[in-house]
Amino acid sequence: MVVMSSEEFAPPKYAQIVQAIRQKIADGTYPPGSLLPSETQLVREFRVSRPTVVRALQVLQLRGVIEREHGKGSFVKATPPGSPEENTRPGRAVLDRVEADENGSVVDAGPFAADAVVAKLLDVPKGSPVVRRRVLFRDVERPTDLVTLWCSAHQADDTQLGEAAPLTSGIRQHLQTRKGLKLQHVVERLSARHPSADEAKLLELRKTAPVLGVLASVFNGGGRPVMVVDLVMPGDLHELEDSYSL
Structure with missing residues (x-):
């Protein structure tokens, strides 16, 4: 033994x-x-x-x-x-992360045609012009998470969301500064799954490795969807915990 x-x-x-x-x-x-x-x-x-x-x-x-x-x-x-206690709200935390401070590298950023899932979540017709931004975060050892953001093209106007340089402020602060837009409400969907081929390549994972996925719909004060955020985290690096009143 x-x-x-x-x-x-x-x-x-x-x-x-x-x-x-x-x-x-x-x-x-x-x-x-x-x-x-x-x-x-x-x-x-x-x-x-x-x-x-x-x-x-x-x-x-x-x-x-x-x-x-x-x-x-x-x-x-x-x-x-x-x-x-709001001690674990991954979607909200993503909106406040500063890419430039956390070794975030922009994988791609720019115009994109909304697929069926994104179009439904943003409440726009399929194929509508949106801006997609994907950012990979890592430490010196390995990638730690992948963030993909979609928002309508008009929401991204006069912002840096479609640019390749890492943001020097959180997305929420950036939108409020550039557009006067206040994000008020987030709906999150959590899943445990295997990564897509693209996610596995970027996160340097096996295709059968477990990942935690957080798909967050972000709304303004009027209840309209402003953006969709997809957070993918290697299962061996992260755990999610919550605390709430009974």
């Missing part, structure tokens, strides 16, 4: 950092709105590499626990009194 050590059952280093930071948020060490230690400080504290710290912060951001601001650092999100 082979005896396994406890270390072989331990979660990955980045997941241990995620757990430690969330515990410090829960016990008040890092209160809502506070600035987390810098990446350099976290590297020293946990005795890990910078990519490991970056991956942990990415997971925390994807779960909606923290916000990362270009040139400022990572802040604990404030939860409004009396509202359910």
